[in-house]
Amino acid sequence: MKISYNWLKQYLDLDPTEHSAEVLAEVLPLLGFDIETLEHNGPPALEKVVVGEVIEYEQHPNADRLRCCKVSTGGVGEPHKIVCGAKNFEAGDRVMVALPGAVLPGDFKIKKSKLRGEPSEGMLCSAKELNLGQDHEGILILNKEQALGTPLNEIFHEVDTILDLEITPNRVDVLSHIGLAREVAARFNLNVNYPEVKASTTNPSSGAVLLESVELQAGNVCPHYTAFCIRGVKVGPSPEWLVKQLESVGLRSVNNVVDVTNFVLHETGQPMHAFDAAKIKGKKLLVRKAGVGEVMTTLDGVERKLSIDDLVVADSERPLALAGVMGGVDAEVGVETVDVVLETAYFNPSTIRASSRRIGLVSDSSYRFERGIDAQGLLYASLRAVDLILECAGGSLDGDRLVAGSEPLTQKAIQLCPDEVRRFIGFKISNESMCQILTSLNLDVCERTESDGSLNWEVKIPSYRGDLEREVDLIEEVVRLYGTDRIPETEVHARGIEAQDHRAYTISQEVAAYMTGQNFHEAFLYSLRDPQETQVLFGEKALEHLKLANPLQSDQSHLRSCLLPGLIDVLQLNTARGTGAMRFFERGRIFKPSESGMMELLAFGFVLTGASLERAWKDHKAVDFYTAKSLCENIASLAGFPVAKLVFEPQETSPLWQGGQSATSGELMRQGVSCTAGLLNVVTLRDRWSLEYPIIAGIVEINPETFQRGVKRARHSAISNQPASIRDIALVVDQFVLAGRVQSDLVKFAKKAVSGFTCEAITCFDIYEGDGLPEGKKSLALSFSFRAMDRTLKDKEINAAFQAIQEQIESQTDYQIRK
Template sequence: MKISYNWLKNYIDLNETEHSPEILAEVLPLLGFDIEEYEKLGPPPLENVVVGEVVRYDKHPDADRLRCCIVRTAEEDEPHRIVCGAKNFEAGDKVMVALPGAVLPGNFKIKKSKLRGQPSEGMMCSAKELKIGQDHDGIMVLNPEVKLGTPLNELYKDSDTVFDLEITPNRVDVLSHLGVARELSARFGLPVKYPEVKSSTENETSGEPLISALEVSAPEFCPHYTAICIKGVKVGPSPKWLKVAIEATGQRSINNVVDVTNYVLHETCQPLHAFDAAKIKGSKLVVRLACEGEEITTLDDATRSLDASMGVIADAERPLVVAGVMGSVDAEVDDSTTDVILESAYFDPSSVRATSRKLGLSSDSSYRFERGIDPRGTIYAALRAVDLILEVAGGEVDGNMITEGSEPATISEVTLRPDHVRKFIGFDIGNDAMQAVLESLDLNVSIHNDPDNTERWEVSIPSYRGDLQREVDLIEEIVRVYGTDKIPESEVVARGISENDHRIYTVNEAAASYLTGQNFDEAFLYSLRDPKEVDAIFGEASHKVLALDNPLQSDQSHLRPTLMTGLLDVLKLNISRSTGATRFFERGHVYREVNGQMVELVSIGFVILADQVSREWRQREVADFYTARTICENLLELAGQPAAKLNFKPLNECKLWQPGQTAECGDFTKMGFLATAGMLDVALVKERWDITSPVIGGSILMTPKFFERKGKRGRHAGLSNQPASTKDLALIVDRAVLGGQVESDIAKFAKKAAQGFNCENVRIFDIYEGEGLPEGKKSLALSMTFRAADRTLNDKEVNTAFEAIQKMIGEKTDYQVRK
């Protein structure tokens, strides 16, 4: 929100000593309004920039868009030849000319040169180039009465300071110069001077009315609508004071009538709209909801399709305005306009907000309407605009103001107890000081005594302060205006809540430490994803459950169900920029649909580009399923889940993962976690992320209950210096039996069979399928390693254990020991 210092002085008596722009730059943030930037308007001291007159111009012989101009800056001197690309001037016009030797803002030096072969001895300047306005569409065309050769700094003596304020969404009242003036009034103790309104809602009618009917068919969308008619206006350029004010807010001056509506918007915070009465078909205005698929061409020359949830202002045949957002080209005020209908209304904030986002269209009006303007400010703003239109464009008001509906109700009073204030803020403020602060904000106080002899204040709330609804809101106002700089110093004592960190934190930190040690880079990504992605990968049920009710952006409308898609974004970006980084991980929350309900999960995910992208003299080991499974096992071990109890099973149906190359273990119900490891779907990764190399990844999802159980502390076992004894075993099993299941079974038997020593390891080292085996069978060769901590094992005890293992295999499984 841009606020002009000179404009503010219309409403509050600021002086350059006590209330200079520099002082305001310190005070406004203390009141809660951060300044993004503030700039001085008005030209700096500039030499060799003077008023000139265009004597004549010709088309450039070698460039269609350029003109070769003859410009004189003094009666007695030779005219200058200047090449110019602007087309908004004619012979005889007075313009600002920067002559050779001038240095314009931005250290732009003017010197004699040639443009496309033609000599140019200076430059004709726009307002923006000289920092005296925002217009950059053409050069400045001055009043013809201006004296030739007048220096710029003599012609433009006034300067201004513009503050670009960051206003929180709840303070819509401060999105105006009067709103800021009220805040400064409370701070400095200066009265606010509201513009006096001379026009009336009741006026005489002459001839046929400009509109014969006003109909509001959607009162829930527009509870209060007003229109007033002005005949005989003369549309043209705005006077200097109006144009300067409009350009100070960063806008471009259009014409005197439109500029007045923008001026009143920035003055009062009430958006207005002016119709050309002659363009309204059927002499009728209708406030209604749009028809499905109805189209309108807005003032930005874009044709937009509407739906039945959007409000419009229409005539008898077509929509003329997207209500609360932007008007159309069909009824805009232009130089041919003679009769104007001025609209001032209150629109439902949530409806305007939804329409603005659906259309991807934001304006100064929608920015205010969607935050909730003053419901009782519509008539005052309309009459203020009428006064200004009559002043700058002439004409006369025709007929009474037409009104439909009534002003929406607002909160009138909030109860405040001074004792609660002091207890809440933690330091003492006297009742008189509190009352003075509230009344400086136009919050009148009525004091009552309760039966328990405590004071109760009933504080009246102006209609423009819709953000004040509770006692705590008034407490905030008291502290804000009283001054946070006056809060007394006190010792800060911070007591720890718990001697131990929560397990979610410790697991996340341990996982990050492990993965960075494995040469992974950590990513921090948004938790919102594209709806098309969620629907395509996780289905319609997830698409419905994970959708936000009111998303800020159409491509970030769903909570993420996985970390993997975001990590693929990161991988794609790094591949495209040839950074060499191919291993990434993220820690964060994801959201899944379970039985129609949304469940929040803690997740750790990682991706690895399988192919080597950097040129090396030695090929590195390629990552595969076993790489991902090992990483997942180690992460779960860090989370307190013993790896020995993990049993990964093939994952054959999932749009995100490659069938036959992926496995998962665990479940949410019994174990509180689900781990997936393997290759991401090759076709999906290529289609959506344009990554042609295989991507290996892992994802661990953990429920909050997983972290409620006590984690098992890992214990270090010393290495034995005794030699190991190895036994090999071949088994014939069904082809459908998983190798991991066989390993797990044999490890259990070995643990029972080994008496007084350990079976350290069971691993499959060979798989055979082919001749010599029964149909549907395969042969697995396993190696078992035995070791004692305190002695060398002898053959007898190892063989005894080996025979016991084979006996248990025969008794408890369908496996056949291959002799």
Template sequence: MRISLNWLADYVSLEATAEEITHAVTFLGFEVEGVTSAGAPRLDQVVVGEVLARDKHPNADKLSVCQVDIGPAGGVKTIVCGAQNYKVGDRVPVALPGAVLPGNFTIKQSKIRGQLSDGMMCSRRELGMGDDHEGLLILADRPELGRPINDVLPAGDTILDIEITPNRPDCLSHLGIARELAAWFGKALKYPEIHHPTIAALPPGGAAAQTGFPPASSPVSLSVSVTAPADCPLYIAVAITGVTIAPSPPWLQDRLKAVGLRPVNNVVDVTNFVLLERGQPLHAFDASKLAGGRIVVRRAANGETITTLDGREHKLDDRMLVVADASRPAVVAGIMGGVDSGVGPGTRDIVLECAVFDPLSVRRTSRSLGLSSDSSYRFERGVDSRMAPEAAARALDLIVQLAGGRVAGPVHVVGGEAPSRREIALTPAFVRERLGFDIPDADMKAALESLELRIVREETHAGTGPSWTVSIPSWRDDLDRPIDLVEEILRLHGTEKIPPGRVSAPGLVGEDDPVVRFNRAAAAYLVGHDFNECVNTTLRSAHETAKWVSETAAQELALSNPFAEDQSHLRPTLIMGLLENLRLNQSRGVPASRLCEVGRIFIEHNGQNFECASAAFVIGDDGARRWLQRAPADFYEAKHHVAALAACAGVSLGDAPLDSIPGPYFGWQEGHSALAGDMDRGWYARFGLLNLGIVRDLGVAGAVHAGIFAILPERLQSAAARRRYSDFSLFPPALRDIALVVDAAEPAAAVGAALARAARKAVGGAFALESVSVFDVYRGPNLPEGRKSLAYSLVFRAADRTLTDEEVNAAFGRLQEDLLRSTTFQIRK
């Protein structure tokens, strides 16, 4: 909201500079978003002059020596000037010796490059009227010579653009801000005097409806009814007859212009003025345009229309409140009037509306019509109904004063609340306890009183100090509890004065969350393995999502109200983002190959989404040529990293069956990628070669290997059981190799497991099979079609002795016989 300091001065004499006031507003809790100056400040010894002659300065190229006429009293002065934008005959502001310009710049008679100068001709900036320093301020309408410049220029003012927090609708007005500043500076607040007898006599918040036909003597017939009282808790209407619509006087126009409003006419300007003075929106109707002399505050009928003052036509529905006459809506209640019910040049009789509308109703209507105004802004935040009669009276005063006319008929009041007194009990001890430092009782009291938070009772109990009962004014709906008053006291004490303290740090209360530890470990592993960590947005496009999950899963991941089309779905994998990062770098000619990300993904499983912690990487071809060639990334490198990521979560990849991805599968290349785990286990892994088509379609060059590990956060919570040491033998091992010819589709792990089983059986309990590891895989000549050879190394060891060749050979023999008997494997000699 824009606040004019000149306007504020009507209510409080702050005796402070604009800087001091800006600072005060800031520390009262209102952010000052902008400070602008308008008009000229008070300037003595600055008058209107006319340039009679302009000659080049004998000793300076860029200066001129001018003869300037400042009228009969001052005569003609010689002034040296550096500006270029004027000519002989122009009238300009002239600062005479003794003048003090903004910035404390005192004008003296002086010699400039040897030439006497009797003053200074001024630019806008030199007069404190903005930043324009393009040259002299040329007074185009040629005011009388010698007149004080303040008579000619608009009065100086400073406008603060202030953001009012939603808890303080009372400060959406000059009076509200003046009240706060008066409290800050310790000055008295002067409320404008209100003369109008009719409203002044209204019972405060009088609930009696005074509708009905006016006395016969009144030329204005008016009846008021409210059929939606929940949406309109208070409606006051007053008819004024015999007004003369004319432009407002300059003081009122200046007030409105200063805060960016366009003056319209005396009546409309008064309603705006009162809104900006008190935060109470008002509306003036042309009484002759109210069909049937009726005002009905009602919900609109579905399909009813209104064309508002801004020229837009709106289709209304039955959730929207309107102020209607006998036939049609005249105003979208609390938001904006219609084009044809307003006050215009020919208006003679008016009806002034001063109402309070429900915040939610106004907000809903404002949003659905895309229509807002200074009025709706205030109603949405809450208008104090108990102060409405006073605002109406203030407006009546001003209208009668500026537009003439007289109040006709009764004041119609529908609704309104009985006055209530809210009180909060507060002890200074509580304030100190919450602040952690001392403010004297007297200062606390003064702070409260200055905000009109009156201490109505004070009791003193032995030992506990005083306790206060604080009465809360109607406009401070935000104050309910003692802690709310602590804030008021602290605000006025000044938050800048909170004394420094020491952080009490009694040691960690808990451990870092397991998800945090997983994220950290995964990122450390990946970055340690030369991956660059990326951060991608969680929200992805439908198109992108469909490449990675089924249609049903994509549906589950969709937001109901996306903002942008390309950010409509939760990401089901981190890899889509990483591929996009590869593409971006490639397109910018930046070599990129190893990228990783750690973050949340969302996995659909049996119709439910699961939010998972996750880590992923991609390895692409960065296209860079190198003097020494390395083997390119392959499936098994991806597997290695995924296993390490699983280990970061305490999961062993081997704990779940590992399947190569069989057919076309989202994102992955058939036959060159694998998956393990699922949401039933609480984790999953996918890794290998990314689908060549998807990668190509994205515009990423080269093959991309990737891997992702995801786990339910709750799966990370279970602490691993503490491991126990198991004994190991200090005797030497015995090694035997065996090559098995098996079906080409047979997984090596299955063959290895069968081999290990047979080996354990062959060894019996005599000694141990320590390990089985595959060391060669062969396909090709010498083998039948559709078969492959897998060579394994077996390590045997005994706990208590060095094994002899005989016993190992015997066991190895039994193993081979068993394999031939019980499996389809052939032993390759």
């Protein structure tokens, strides 16, 4: 909201230094009114900028667009030779001349110089260059009475500062000059000088009434509607002061009547509307809900289809205004207008807000109505407007103020206990100071001693402070005016609170430490992805489940269901830029369709490439599925999932993964974790990302519900000091039998075969296919490690166990033991 310092001065005796615009710009943010911009209108104090006369000029010999002028400023060294680019002047014109040494706004220093070979000893100024307006088309031409050599600041002494304030939605009362004046007055202990009003609510009527009545047909959405009739106005241009004031806050002058309504809105915060009385049919104004299919054209020339929830002000035939938002063209006040009906009303905030949002039109009126205007401010504002209309456009009040409904009740009092305030703010502030602050805000403090001897205040709230409803709201006022800079600086006192850090956070941190230790760089990627990508990589179900209801950009319309596409983007970008990057990971939330809707999951993902993207003097370590598997297992283990329970199974080729070179393990619902690791689909990488090199990737996805299960603290169990005994075996099995399956069979057999000691590990240490083996077969070499807690095992007992294992292999499997 724009506030003109000069305008503000009309209501406050502001000291030019103590309360200068600059001081206000420092103080207001600390009162809660942030300054977005501060602009000066009018020239700052400028030296060596004086009135001069163009004696003569001629075309610049070397530049078509320049003129060489001889300019007199009535002083020594005359005349000045000045080169000028403007063409809007003639010899004999008086103009503003900036002489060498002058510094124009924007730190523009004027020096003697040469322009295209011609000397120039100054500059002829445009209005904009002197901060006198926006005109930059030509130089500023003065009237001929201005004496040569008169300094600029003697001619243009009226300056103004415009503050653009950011007013929070709770402070509708400050959306006006008087409203801000009240705050400044409270801060500096000043009085607000409210303009006196002369008009009266009761007036004689001259003959035929202009408007018989105003009627409310929409119940509580407009509790109070009032109107004045003014007869015989002469609609025309506004007086200069009014035009200037409106322009200073960025408004355009329309005509004297409309300008007054706008002026009063920015003065008092009360929106109002003027109708051309002649255009009101049936001599009646109705406030009603719009009818089905009703249409009206608002003052901005747009035809609006109304909804039955919109509130309109109508005559007997048609809506004349979209209540509280904007008037209609049908009763617009124009040059032909003679009689005026001036509306001042209170509309229900949420109704106005809904209309304004629905049609996408925020006006100065709707902005204030939807925040809740001062319900008791109608009369003063309308009388003030009447005064100004009569002053600016002539005419006279005709008949009494027309009223429908009544002021909504706004009388409020809040209990405030000074001790409670001090407890809440945590520092001492005297009752007197508090009381003084509240009083300065026009809050009425009545002291009361309770039966238990404690002191309590009853604080009466003025009608315009709808935001003050509770004790804590008053505490805010006390702190605001007391000054937040006076809150004492203290140390942090932290008493212990029994609580654990959320495991999603601690696990993420541990995984990140692990991954960076494995030379992975962490990437941060967007959670919103492209629909086409979603469909191609994750299918129709994902496309349907992951979509946003109201995306902003078409390529960010779907939630991500996997971290990998983003990570591949990163590889692609780094490849294109030749950064030599090889390993990236991300930790973040992903979203997956599940049996009953969708789930949010915690996910870790990584990508790595085998060959460096740049040539190196030595080969890089080869990477493959097993690299990714190990990373996945370690991540899962850091997240609290035992690796033993993660059984990787091969998977078919999918749009994302390469079959035969990738595998999955785990299960989200039951186990709480799932992993996929291996080679990304080579064709997809080539077609979607133009990446021609193999990429190994892994994802670990965790159902956050598992974090609600408690974490078991690890317990020690005794380890054996005895040596282990090793036995090896080679088995010939079908090519497609997984080593893991063979291993788990052997574990089962070993459990049965061993007693009194343990088979603590069975590891596969060699795989062989080829010569000496039948087609379609492979040989697995496995090693058994036996150990007892209390003794060195004897060959005899080991051999017996090993024999028992072999017998089981022979009888229960089709694995052939290679002898």
